[in-house]
Structures are given as structure tokens and as C-alpha cells.
Amino acid sequence: MRTLNNFIDGQWRPPSNATHLPDINPADTEEIVAKAPSSQAADSVMAVEAAERAYPAWRATPAPQRGQLLYRVQRRMEARRRELAEVLTREEGKTLAESAGEIQRAINVVEFYAGEGRRLLGETIPSEL
Known part of the structure; x- marks a missing residue:
């Protein structure tokens, strides 16, 4: 254990x-x-x-670099999607389909915020130079 x-x-x-x-x-x-x-x-x-x-x-740390770290998290979650869903099912008593959906939503959230490092909103200053 x-x-x-x-x-x-x-x-x-x-x-x-x-x-x-x-x-x-x-x-x-x-x-x-x-x-x-x-x-x-x-x-x-x-x-x-x-x-x-x-x-x-x-x-x-420049925002695009922080975004790259989150993209790494996203890729790792995608690679372990089934395992994560199985663990979530065992911990919370959900069905495997519910857990798989929750893991997919988490992957989507991580992907969205990873992209925030490249979105140009408001006043911007080049941070990678």
C-alpha cells in the first residue's frame, strides 16, 4: 500500500x-x-x-515558459489518462466513465491555462528577450 x-x-x-x-x-x-x-x-x-x-x-519566469511547463503536465496527464481515471474511481467511488470525464476536463483546463502564456490581452511587454 x-x-x-x-x-x-x-x-x-x-x-x-x-x-x-x-x-x-x-x-x-x-x-x-x-x-x-x-x-x-x-x-x-x-x-x-x-x-x-x-x-x-x-x-x-516568462509567461510562455510557464505555459510550456503546463503543456508538459497536459501531455503527462494524457499519457496516463486511463490510470488516473482508475485511481479516481477507487478513491471516490465514481464510475469509470465519470472519472474519465473528470480527467478529460482537468486536461482541458490545464491546456487552456497553458495557452494563456501566449494570449495577447491588454498591455504587453516582450518577456522572452
């Missing part, structure tokens, strides 16, 4: 209280899908502080 942790400041970290809770398949309550972190306020504070430290570098 897989034990999940928090991704904070570029690293996978166990919750500060070292406690994990079972993620139970609602369609088969005998199946524990994974052990999820029982994160506390301290974990949230660490995540927010890490995001604040990372923000200046992310802000300085």
Missing part, C-alpha cells in the same frame, strides 16, 4: 504529526487505496512560506 506525503518546498515530506489516515475505496470498503497525510496547520504554514519564497522566481 502506498503512503502519501506532502510536497513542500520541492520535497516530499511526512506530515508534522507523522500520522497518516487510510484512504478507503467507498465502493469496496475493504480496500485501502493509500495512506494519506493527516496534515496539520504547521504543514500548511510551511507550504505557504515555501510558496512565498518561490514566488519571485516564478513571477520572473
Whole structure:
């Protein structure tokens, strides 16, 4: 069984209280899908502080480059579409068709926002020079 942790400041970290809770398949309550972190306020504070430290570098990254990162996420999601739908079904008790639709919607949202880096709206300044 897989034990999940928090991704904070570029690293996978166990919750500060070292406690994990079972993620139970609602369609088969005998199946524990994974052990999820029982994160506390301290974990949230660490995540927010890490995001604040990372923000200046992310802000300085040209929008088209940020878009390319999102396109990579989109391609990876598309390549693992079936696996993601199966995991979602096990975690939430949805039908596979519902899960596949939700994964496709997520892929569509990522693709839309990846393209935002190239949309010219309002005042623009060349950021790739």
C-alpha cells in the first residue's frame, strides 16, 4: 500500500504529526487505496512560506515558459489518462466513465491555462528577450 506525503518546498515530506489516515475505496470498503497525510496547520504554514519564497522566481519566469511547463503536465496527464481515471474511481467511488470525464476536463483546463502564456490581452511587454 502506498503512503502519501506532502510536497513542500520541492520535497516530499511526512506530515508534522507523522500520522497518516487510510484512504478507503467507498465502493469496496475493504480496500485501502493509500495512506494519506493527516496534515496539520504547521504543514500548511510551511507550504505557504515555501510558496512565498518561490514566488519571485516564478513571477520572473516568462509567461510562455510557464505555459510550456503546463503543456508538459497536459501531455503527462494524457499519457496516463486511463490510470488516473482508475485511481479516481477507487478513491471516490465514481464510475469509470465519470472519472474519465473528470480527467478529460482537468486536461482541458490545464491546456487552456497553458495557452494563456501566449494570449495577447491588454498591455504587453516582450518577456522572452
